[in-house]
Amino acid sequence: MEIAVLLKQVPATESLIEVAEKGAGIKTDGIKWVINPYDELAIEEALQIRGEAGGTVTVFSLGPEKAVEALRTALAMGADTAVRIDPEGKVLDGLGTARVLAGELKKGDFDLIVAGHRAVDDDNFQVGPAVAELMGIPHISMVIRQDLSEGKIRCARTIDGGILVLETALPALITTQRGLNEPRYASLPGIMKAKKKPIDTRVLSETGTDPGEPMVETIAMRPPPQRKEGRIIEGERAADKAAALVKALREEAKVI
Amino acid sequence: MSQGILAITEQVDGAFKNISFEVVSAGKKIAESIGGQLTAAVMGSGIAAIAEQVAEYGAQRIMVADHEGLKDGLSDTCTQAAAQLVARSNPAVVVIGATSLGKDIAARLSARLSAPLAMDCVDVRVDAGQVIATRPMYGGKVLADVSLSGTPAIVAIRPRAMEAVATPGAGEVEKVDIDLADTTMSLIEKQMETGKIELTEADVVVTGGRGMGGDNFAVVETLAKTLDGAVGASRSAVDEGWRPVSDQVGQTGKVVAPNLYIACGVSGAIQHLAGMASSRVVVAINKDPEAPIFSKCDFGIVGDLFDVVPAVTAEIEKLKG
Ligand SMILES: Cc1cc2nc3c(=O)[nH]c(=O)nc-3n(C[C@H](O)[C@H](O)[C@H](O)COP(=O)(O)OP(=O)(O)OC[C@H]3O[C@@H](n4cnc5c(N)ncnc54)[C@H](O)[C@@H]3O)c2cc1C
Numbered sequence: 001m002e003i004a005v006l007l008k009q010v011p012a013t014e015s016l017i018e019v020a021e022k023g024a025g026i027k028t029d030g031i032k033w034v035i036n037p038y039d040e041l042a043i044e045e046a047l048q049i050r051g052e053a054g055g056t057v058t059v060f061s062l063g064p065e066k067a068v069e070a071l072r073t074a075l076a077m078g079a080d081t082a083v084r085i086d087p088e089g090k091v092l093d094g095l096g097t098a099r100v101l102a103g104e105l106k107k108g109d110f111d112l113i114v115a116g117h118r119a120v121d122d123d124n125f126q127v128g129p130a131v132a133e134l135m136g137i138p139h140i141s142m143v144i145r146q147d148l149s150e151g152k153i154r155c156a157r158t159i160d161g162g163i164l165v166l167e168t169a170l171p172a173l174i175t176t177q178r179g180l181n182e183p184r185y186a187s188l189p190g191i192m193k194a195k196k197k198p199i200d201t202r203v204l205s206e207t208g209t210d211p212g213e214p215m216v217e218t219i220a221m222r223p224p225p226q227r228k229e230g231r232i233i234e235g236e237r238a239a240d241k242a243a244a245l246v247k248a249l250r251e252e253a254k255v256i
Numbered sequence: 257m258s259q260g261i262l263a264i265t266e267q268v269d270g271a272f273k274n275i276s277f278e279v280v281s282a283g284k285k286i287a288e289s290i291g292g293q294l295t296a297a298v299m300g301s302g303i304a305a306i307a308e309q310v311a312e313y314g315a316q317r318i319m320v321a322d323h324e325g326l327k328d329g330l331s332d333t334c335t336q337a338a339a340q341l342v343a344r345s346n347p348a349v350v351v352i353g354a355t356s357l358g359k360d361i362a363a364r365l366s367a368r369l370s371a372p373l374a375m376d377c378v379d380v381r382v383d384a385g386q387v388i389a390t391r392p393m394y395g396g397k398v399l400a401d402v403s404l405s406g407t408p409a410i411v412a413i414r415p416r417a418m419e420a421v422a423t424p425g426a427g428e429v430e431k432v433d434i435d436l437a438d439t440t441m442s443l444i445e446k447q448m449e450t451g452k453i454e455l456t457e458a459d460v461v462v463t464g465g466r467g468m469g470g471d472n473f474a475v476v477e478t479l480a481k482t483l484d485g486a487v488g489a490s491r492s493a494v495d496e497g498w499r500p501v502s503d504q505v506g507q508t509g510k511v512v513a514p515n516l517y518i519a520c521g522v523s524g525a526i527q528h529l530a531g532m533a534s535s536r537v538v539v540a541i542n543k544d545p546e547a548p549i550f551s552k553c554d555f556g557i558v559g560d561l562f563d564v565v566p567a568v569t570a571e572i573e574k575l576k577g
């Protein structure tokens with residue numbers, strides 16, 4: 001089984017995100033960069049599949065030099081090879097990213113591609129299905145369980161209000177949802193070994209893929225409206241506090 | 257030339273999801289700025305009877321793709337149908353709901369049509385002919401304005417973020433033949449949680465955190481039921497195995513925006529706050545007066561949730577008489 005994993009490096013979710021002074025970006029100083037949590041699930045699932053079916057796991061990341069850290073972590077977790085595509089400073093939108101990744105994936109011969117269902121920075125929910133579309137293969141999103149057999153993959157995916165169990169033929173792409181697995185930590189020997197593994201770096205202009213001009217551009221960013229200072233409801237007993245709360249919800253906030 | 261707006265609706269078992277009316281209303285708002293016809297697309301099997309309902313939100317033309325292959329609402333076949341409806345109406349803007357199905361369709365359409373896509377938007381406007389959408393990023397920690405160049409501009413809107421506004425439209429219904437290609441995708445099983453109000457669509461959400469101390473969520477469930485609301489959970493409660501992943505609210509769970517959000521035994525971690533920040537009114541019940549959630553709520557009660565929550569339920573019951 002040849003498995004590809006798509007991985008993006010993002011700010012850790014505990015990061016305080018602040019809008020940069022000028023322009024449409026965030027302040028990046030002091031931010032801890034990690035593997036997108038959904039992509040960690042993707043790596044783990046790929047490693048588990050390889051454990052059972054054999055084969056290799058290749059991780060792909062389109063990102064700046066810094067993304068090497070994320071790829072090293074993936075190698076330390078157990079991935080076989082890592083590819084970084086350097087955007088050469090070019091800003092890509094979701095579709096441009098998908099085009100570049102699809103272009104590189106087509107150069108391999110992968111049975112299964114695993115991506116996160118969203119990257120927790122841009123929250124685009126786009127790259128996985130877009131890559132599948134560009135490659136002309138089926139995809140199943142938000143997978144919480146999968147089962148491979150005889151060239152097919154059967155997945156449970158979450159939808160609003162329930163679960164669908166779907167089956168499709170390989171090659172296919174799936175995106176991960178929490179609950180799929182518990183990502184392992186990189187072991188010390190794994191980390192040592194990963195240091196020695198080479199990272200295959202490709203530069204965008206030499207990939208032969210034209211990402212196109214970005215059609216979606218972030219033109220402004222601001223913090224969301226802040227809630228004004230709340231009020232602690234005082235009272236002698238729980239019942240008194242509850243009565244005061246319900247009164248406030250009804251008369252002041254008018255929500256019940 | 258591309259013109260007009262196509263609003264792609266979503267129905268389940270022959271009933272429109274609320275997001276459909278929000279999508280048509282958003283389409284109406286855009287049509288008022290850029291002009292052109294507002295077309296609604298209805299996809300499914302045996303759905304001709306409900307199609308006219310979207311006229312009440314301003315659709316001038318209603319394209320109905322009624323096909324057996326669209327019965328289960330799978331993203332694969334729905335994308336094919338949506339692409340054909342887009343080709344037929346050649347719109348400048350496509351509006352769709354950012355539901356689990358809508359997101360799949362939007363992402364695939366964008367790649368298929370080489371069209372710009374803004375996902376999970378909370379607002380959309382047209383400025384000097386340019387479509388500009390507002391969307392949360394970083395799990396709601398920032399709001400970004402993004403401009404979309406190219407046609408059709410695909411805008412996927414977040415459920416409950418934009419209001420459905422009733423307004424009469426001509427609503428001429430037109431049946432459209434859809435050709436579905438063979439697909440290897442097959443539905444094996446559908447497991448729906450019946451009678452459960454979907455978190456992202458609920459008016460009231462009552463969430464239990466690690467403070468619940470175990471999988472007995474009865475006090476929280478009873479309060480939610482009294483308010484016709486849904487039950488949510490913090491990631492800790494999910495990790496403990498007390499609640500399913502689908503109940504998780506937060507940056508790596510669901511983003512909710514109810515009128516009333518009641519957090520019980522939740523400390524208020526940054527990832528949790530991200531998922532509930534757009535709730536209209538937030539109530540926190542926690543026994544620790546220093547819990548961070550108290551600085552992010554409208555009303556707080558310091559106390560043991562097992563005393564306070566049943567007391568709140570009792571008060572609401574009293575109100576209802
Ligand atoms: C990558 C990543 C992603 C994450 N994504 C999410 C996410 O999407 N959603 C999310 O929620 N978290 C998320 N988290 C976890 C988050 O950081 C917190 O750990 C989590 O939200 C804490 O849950 P909690 O408030 O229920 O538990 P705790 O922080 O343990 O708080 C429990 C609270 O209950 C109170 N309490 C205890 N007993 C009672 C009682 N009897 N009555 C009243 N109050 C009581 C305590 O005072 C305490 O404040 C994520 C973490 C990471 C690393």
Ligand SMILES: Nc1ncnc2c1ncn2[C@@H]1O[C@H](COP(=O)(O)O)[C@@H](O)[C@H]1O
Pocket residue numbers: 006007008036038039042060061062063094097101114115116117118119120122123124125126127128
């Ligand atoms: N720059 C990137 N490099 C590699 N994979 C990516 C990149 N951007 C997104 N992905 C993959 O696509 C998924 C969804 O991302 P997004 O559509 O940006 O929310 C992520 O979880 C990754 O698996």
